[in-house]
Amino acid sequence: MNPSKMTSNSSNSRPESEPSLLSGLNGPEDVRGLDNDLLIPLAEEIRETLIRTLSRTGGHLGPNLGVVELTIALHRVFNTPTDKFVMDVSHQGYVHKMLTGRGDRIESIRQYEGLNGFLLRTESEHDCYGAGHAGTALSAALGMAAARDLKGGAEHVVAIAGDAAFTCGPTLEALNNIAATTKRFIVVLNDNEWSIDKNVGAIAKYFNALQTNKAYSDVRQKAADFVERIGGQGVRRLAHKIERGAKNLLFPNVLFEKFGGRYFGPLDGHNLPLLIRTFDYLKDQDEPVILHIITEKGRGYQPALEKPGKFHGLGPYNVEDGSTSGGGNPTYSEVFGRTVTNLAKKDEKIVAVTAAMPGGTKLEIFKEAIPERYFDVGIAEEHAALFACGLASQGLKPFLAIYSTFMQRAYDMIIHDMALQELPVRLCMDRGGLSGDDGPTHHGLFDIGYLRHIPNIVHMQPIDEDEFADMLWTMAHYEDGPIAVRYPRGAGIGARPKEQPRLLEIGKGELVHDGCDVALIGLGFVHNLAVEARENLEAQGHSVALVNPRFIKPLDKELILDVAKRCKVICTFEDHVLKNGFGASIIELLHDAGIDTPVERVGWPDEFVEHGKVDILRKKHGISSEAAVEKITPHLVQRAATA
Numbered sequence: 001m002n003p004s005k006m007t008s009n010s011s012n013s014r015p016e017s018e019p020s021l022l023s024g025l026n027g028p029e030d031v032r033g034l035d036n037d038l039l040i041p042l043a044e045e046i047r048e049t050l051i052r053t054l055s056r057t058g059g060h061l062g063p064n065l066g067v068v069e070l071t072i073a074l075h076r077v078f079n080t081p082t083d084k085f086v087m088d089v090s091h092q093g094y095v096h097k098m099l100t101g102r103g104d105r106i107e108s109i110r111q112y113e114g115l116n117g118f119l120l121r122t123e124s125e126h127d128c129y130g131a132g133h134a135g136t137a138l139s140a141a142l143g144m145a146a147a148r149d150l151k152g153g154a155e156h157v158v159a160i161a162g163d164a165a166f167t168c169g170p171t172l173e174a175l176n177n178i179a180a181t182t183k184r185f186i187v188v189l190n191d192n193e194w195s196i197d198k199n200v201g202a203i204a205k206y207f208n209a210l211q212t213n214k215a216y217s218d219v220r221q222k223a224a225d226f227v228e229r230i231g232g233q234g235v236r237r238l239a240h241k242i243e244r245g246a247k248n249l250l251f252p253n254v255l256f257e258k259f260g261g262r263y264f265g266p267l268d269g270h271n272l273p274l275l276i277r278t279f280d281y282l283k284d285q286d287e288p289v290i291l292h293i294i295t296e297k298g299r300g301y302q303p304a305l306e307k308p309g310k311f312h313g314l315g316p317y318n319v320e321d322g323s324t325s326g327g328g329n330p331t332y333s334e335v336f337g338r339t340v341t342n343l344a345k346k347d348e349k350i351v352a353v354t355a356a357m358p359g360g361t362k363l364e365i366f367k368e369a370i371p372e373r374y375f376d377v378g379i380a381e382e383h384a385a386l387f388a389c390g391l392a393s394q395g396l397k398p399f400l401a402i403y404s405t406f407m408q409r410a411y412d413m414i415i416h417d418m419a420l421q422e423l424p425v426r427l428c429m430d431r432g433g434l435s436g437d438d439g440p441t442h443h444g445l446f447d448i449g450y451l452r453h454i455p456n457i458v459h460m461q462p463i464d465e466d467e468f469a470d471m472l473w474t475m476a477h478y479e480d481g482p483i484a485v486r487y488p489r490g491a492g493i494g495a496r497p498k499e500q501p502r503l504l505e506i507g508k509g510e511l512v513h514d515g516c517d518v519a520l521i522g523l524g525f526v527h528n529l530a531v532e533a534r535e536n537l538e539a540q541g542h543s544v545a546l547v548n549p550r551f552i553k554p555l556d557k558e559l560i561l562d563v564a565k566r567c568k569v570i571c572t573f574e575d576h577v578l579k580n581g582f583g584a585s586i587i588e589l590l591h592d593a594g595i596d597t598p599v600e601r602v603g604w605p606d607e608f609v610e611h612g613k614v615d616i617l618r619k620k621h622g623i624s625s626e627a628a629v630e631k632i633t634p635h636l637v638q639r640a641a642t643a
Contacts, residue, residue, distance in 0.1 A: 021045050027101045028075040028126070039076070039272055043068045046095055047300040049106065051319060058315035058437065059109050059117060062298040062308050063092040063162075066192055066269075070160070070293065071095040073275035077283060078156055081125040084144050088137035088161035088171075090119035090130065091313065092190075100126035110437040112612030118441055132441025133406065134379045135168030137161045138187060142174050145182040156186065156283055163191040164356065167378035178288045179260025185288040187261065190269065192297040256290045265292030270299060309359050313438075329491040333430055335465045336487065337362030339472045339497065340399050340428075341369050349397045350476060351375065355384045361401040361430050381406050385413035385425070392423040397476060401428040404444025404486060405435070411450055418482040419456045425482045426475045432461065432486025433525055433575030434604070434618075439611030445604050447486055449580035452553045456481040458506060459552040461524030464495035467550070473501030486552075488525040488575065509556035511563070515545035518632055519563040522573040523549055523582050529602065530573045532625035533632075542636060552582055555589055564590055564597045569635035571600045571628050578603040600631040 021042045025031060034042065046068050054061045072095075074085060080100065087093050097115060098106055102124065108114025119127040129140050141159035148155055165171050166189070178185055256263045264282065267274060275293070282289050297312075298304025303322025304311035310322075317324045330338075344350035344366065351373045358364040358376055367374040377384045381402055388398040402410070407429055418425050435442040451459050458478065462468040462485070471485050518537055522530025527548060534544040545563045549556060564570055570590075572583035583601035590597060605621055618624060 022049060022098060022103045025099060025101075025103055028080055028099055031072065031075045031099050032079075036273075039072060043072060043272065044300075046072075046098060049098070049103075050094060051301050053106055053109070055317050055319040057107065057109055057111060058313075058317075060091040060094065060313045061301070062304045062311040064094040065299050065301055065304060066295040066297045067092045067160075067190065068095055068299070069270045069272040069275060070188070070190065070295065071099060073272060073279055074158065074160075075099050076276050077279040078158065081128065083156040084128040084141065084158065085126075086129045086137045086141035086144070086157070086159045087119060087131075088159070088165045089132060089134050091117060091132070092160075092162075093119045093127070096126070097124070100124055110439075110611060112610075112616045116439055116611055117437065118439065130441075132438070133409070134162075134165050135170040137165065138171050138174035138178075141187075142178060142181055142185065145185045149182055149184075156184070158186045158188060160188045160190060163189060164379050167356075167380055169380060169382055175256070175259040175261070182288065183286055185261075186282055187288070187290045189265075189290060189292045190295055191266065191292060192295045261288040261290045263290050263292065265290075266294050267291070269293030269295035329494040330465070331362075331491050332465065332468060332487040332489070333360065333362040334365075335468055335492075335497065336401065336428060336430070336472065337365035339469045339501075341366045343472065343476050344370055344373060347397065347476060348373075349395065351391055351396050351398050353377065353384055353388050353391070353398050353400045355379060355381045355402050355406065357401070357403065357406075357430075360403070361428070363401055381409040382413055385410035386417055388425045389413070389417045389421070389423050392418075392425050393421075397424070397426065399426040399428055399472075399475070401430060403431040403442070404429040404433075404447045405431060405442050407447060408450065414451070414457075414482065415454055419454045422456050422481040424479050426478075427482060427484035428472075429484060429486040431489045433488045434609065434614050435489055436614045436617070437611055440608035443609055444486070445575075445577045445609065447484075448552055448574070448576045448582055451484060452580070452585060457553060458483040460485045460504075460550055461552060462487065462550070463522070463524060463527040463548050465492045466495040466497050468492075469497035469501045470504055471550075474504045474506075477503060478506070486524065492525075493528070504550065507551050507554035507556055509550045509559050510548040511545065511559060512548050513544065513546040515543040516566050517542040517544060517568055517636060519545040519547060519567040519570045520573070520628070521547040521549055521560070521570065521586065523552070524575060526573045526575050526602075526623070529623070529625045529628065530571075533571070533573075533628040536625060536629050537632065549582075552585070555585060557589060557593075560586060560589060561593055561595065564593075564595050567597060569598050569600065569632055571602065571632050573628065574601070574603040575623075576603055577606060579606045598635055600628070600635070602628045602631070 021038060022045055047065055050061060050064055085096065094109060102115060105115050110117040116123055118130060118132045120130045121127055137159045138161060141157050145157040148157065161171065267278060278291060282291060297308045314324060340352060352363050352366045353375045354361050354363045355377055356379045358367055363374065377387060384400060384402065388400040391398040429444065429447055431442065431444045432447060433444055435444060451457055460471050462471050468487055475483050475485065513534065520530040520534055530546060534546050537544045545567060547559065547563060570586065572586055574582040576582060578584065578601050581603055583599065583603060587599050590599065602623060609617060
């Protein structure tokens, strides 16, 4: 490690000759058994290990560097798996994994058949709750506390949530129920002013005021001094009233105390002895408590401190300076950000909305160019969807950019508010398809299923970047109700969008090649698999039709029924689960039309797909042109035999 790249608090790195503390930790009992003077060296070794290891594997570096002392303190005071730690999102759980017997496998984090990048109940008994979406920790932990109380247990339940989670609806709903549910409950508010990107909104500003405003503590101390000097019950009441007023005006702990929880903090989240003493005290309290700690995302690694958004989660990087390899084709997200920004420059009605993901969705491009028409609502997908509905109801053209896996949270709003009222909200569903290393919490494999049965909605998927730009142009001109587009993570094939996009006819696909033996229908990003299968089948002497459907809903019935009547077998390709997916809609279409042409489907199985490189997972689950040909061939042989 180059000391010049480390922050001052980590410049005294552990000499290579010193024995590894991590290698001697087989579980949290070993953490509790360490001498006090070894805890800070342990923290330094953990940081060095994370920086070095994730430079090779990629992962959530910044969040984990920020919770090293917090995680050590938790395991020093509490006793998992008896006591329960529920981490919001849980991408900051790498340190927890290292302290619970998985330190020797940290090199496998987010790799196929390795450690998951989030907490996972099936991975360890110390992972009591797994989650990859924000806002879940308080509700789940409160349920555990209620179950403990009903069973007469004595274990502790600790919810650890970042400040961004407190902009999330479920978190506030849980806060509203804590006092009425249990008397023994600990919430740790880990405040670093960041989720993935900089936090936004009133609550974020509230927490920032708490970090910087010393007025309340001064008033409180003066009130106490006044009581000591003057005495008397009336004066005490007056002083308490002054203190309450000061809290309401100056200090946000009133927010939590109004919910019935006793507030402590803010404390330095990197002061390990202080955290240990505080947790020792809090675990004996017979009332719900909220501990507010201030931490530094990316602590100990200068590149992560300088670019916390980038180092929230990233691929491999140069450990010396934090640089990552660039070049190659632009990602679909970049094409989206640039295209929508260019459209908005020509159309003043276009506005952009995201839920705490300006970097991931690349709406940061829009924000920089047209800030007055850019809205980041924080981790609040339901609000984002309703907010977009309000914009659309007033004649604006909202492009709502949310990952497919997070759009699930706005399902009710899509039905009840968008589709029912035919409001033209443009749903831009990033990460539609497999999300690789992030695993099942982030795979966008369900959006076709949860959208295609909703009336009044249009759903599309492009085969390349050029067609993607055409779809965004089409969305900008569509006014008859909600319209959605799904697009994958990462780069495409390099099809550069045209200077002037074309307007697509709603519900019309493209017959790329005609044929009479086999019809291959390749949806979106996996259309290339259909192309490969066609080449293979034609090399065997078969006549193969190739269809780019473009539209998931409405289907191009005329085109699909035409090839179905002429061909012996149909095969569909989709980056989505097969249950209630695109292929299922083709089967329904043929059934309703009384056509018995068999349909084979290539797509993901009815299970939560594990994490790993996309190529590895596709091979394992049969998402390939070879698998398609294998499914198709028996139908051709059978038809030939009966002809």
